[in-house]
Amino acid sequence: MRIRGNPESFRGSPWFDSKQNKCEINKRSNLSQQALLKISNLAKSYGSVVALRDANFSVQPGEIHALLGANGAGKSTLVKILTGVIGGDLGLIELNGKQVAFSSPDNARKSGVAPVFQDPALIPDISIQRNLYLTGTDKDRFLSEISSMGLSVDLNQLASEIELPILRMIDLARALSHDPELLILDEITAALPIDMAEKVISIMGDHKARGKSVIFISHRLAEIEEICDRATVLRDGINVDTFDATHGSEERIVAAMLGDKNVVAAHNRNRANKTTTAEFMRVESLVGGKHLKDVSFTIKKGEVLGVAALEGQGQDLLFEILAGESQPSGGKLFVNGQEVTFHHPSDAIAAGISYVPGDRKTALMPQRSIRENLALTRYRGMRRWGKINFTEEAAKVDGAVESLEIDTRAKSQVKRLSGGNQQKVTIGRWVTTGFDLLLCFDPTRGIDVGTKAQIYDLIRKFSDEGKSVLLFTSELREIQLSCDRAIVLYEGKVQADLPFEKCDEASLLSAAHGIVG
């Protein structure tokens, strides 16, 4: 249908209820209009690596367009070209029918294209006020955007003093203050707590109601089905499919993303043979930081224990304590029935506990090769001045690369790998070393569906080998797919301890809000 007259008049009309996003009329895009953005034959390569081969798609005014693709499909490159971070090699970008080439992010912003990235583009060491000044953002408009999000921000605070989810919302509010024709949200909801992710969805609806457009990149297919009008799937730098996003398009999305590769079946795990009851680790009345008040739970051998919590419930500190990175202010830890104290991560590693942090960048040596990254943790047991046995190392590393299906095209420097492959390297290094308990903090953050499935397969495989895994994920739905049991943290305590049959999203969510016990 064609929107006539002032788009503003649609706000608040019953079939334009952006909060609910349930009305199907709302989802029809006005294809007959001239496209706001049209991309034709866009290509970009970095040296010999082709990132974008031939991308074509268009965004209509008042449309929310999802951009999808596996890691390394070329989404990031496309976004970088659209926002003026890099220039394309070939192809045409048209904005409102006029050919454009953005020379810088500033240039793109002034032309009405404003991006918000997963890593907020705020300068850490200067105040929010000065950050706003830097981008020429009107302070009052920013504050009204922030207050309409239900947040309040002290403009004198340094960006580095603010927690990441809030910072992302600030970045979004800053972009909205410029009232862009085209808002580009690049994985902004990844690892965002549920309430804020919902806020972002409703903001997108409001933006659309004003007749403006959004390009939305997310790996959460539910969000895409909920809010997006159309979706374009990229694979190997080419747009392979564009279709109306409706409920039930998940399979089509996954099929288009994976192409010829086998679609990984649902995680119908056989958990029946889990009869082991031997305890591996016990946590008693752990106290730490501002959030952890009294946390107790046990992890059995060969068990995958899920941890669910809203943002800021102390889950990150819990993982750091178990990994020996931070010290608790109270409580006890037992491994195999023996009380332990970890002063340093090496103590935890010696006790068989390995940590895969949520931020891949902290775990990897970005400039070094896959081999060196994978082999790093092996050097622990080595004599200080001993010779490295490269033959043995190569065999182990190759084994890990193969079992994890790491894409080794860019093996000389880990920083050139895509996010999903980097994550596999962080897990893979512990495969080469061996462990009894793997602490995985949000291992699938910003990772495509195919790689996600591989990582969960891997976690189940560890479990089958009798190894335990403690898994925190910000996507609640994944807990039931991969865990044997889950604990829910709320107000510094374990609010619920649920077997996997009961780990449906609704139960986890209500426990995470402290509703049931």
Next chain:
Amino acid sequence: MNLIKIKRQSWNIGIVIIALGLGTWQINRLPVFGSYEARTILLGILPIALLSMGQAIIIIGGGINLAIGAESVLINCLAARFMAGKSFGIGVALTIALLLLSTCLGAITGLIISRSKIADIIVTLATSFILIGFAMYIQPSPGGGMNLSLAHLVSGKGTAFLPPLITLILPLLIIWIPLYRSRAGIAMYAIGSNKDSAFLSGVNVDLTRIKLYAVGGLFAGLSGIVLTAITLSGSPFASISNTATLNSVAGAVLGGVALSGGVGGLTGPALAALILYFIPTILLNYGIDPAYSQIITGALTIIVVLIGGLIRNRGKKK
């Protein structure tokens, strides 16, 4: 809100307390303390304070300039050579020309770093040799001079302690404060804090780096002019330049500028120069070997930076 502001100033407050403590100690040891002694102290810190401020700007912007001492020495030699025996008017004109020259030298350094993508530390190490070479060519041995009225305007005379005080504070007021409040100044903090975020926020990183080194060069030039006015001669010694460079880094760091970039201001480094001046002077008064005062200055720098770092880390959220 006020609490946040006070906390952010805690480094400067700490530096003021240390400087005041050392100052009182020193003044109490002096038989008399009047405007003459005040002027002596100001003259003692002026060149290094200006140099520390120049270095601080560059470090805030994520760089470091190992040639800042050489820039200052070169301007010192040029000033002493060409101003000797000239009138006040010509002296003023030459001062302006030399300040422009040092600004340009800084800008060229910034341009080389931006274009070549070679690390700041390597480019400026190389330019420091070049600049000292020029200084020695221009003024092969210590000598030269400056119009006395001009020298007195810059550094005062006898008991006139106001001129050097103005020379110290004026650059802060007319260069730094407007710069700090401008978009260009924020951009300098931005590229020092996080280059990628700065670029995404619309900052021209290369141009900002050139401006950064240009302002640093201007402060180095001021330091060179002041040095000429105080000593009424030019000294083309590499050792002077090297010591000055290292002191400028010490002053910047002691003054609360983080070597990682993006943090700090110019008031702290100006005050830190006072501390760097008082320690050796006090120790010398006690008849302690100058070598020990070096050790103590070094140890104090580490301690102050350590304490400051601890306070900062505690304030930061993960």
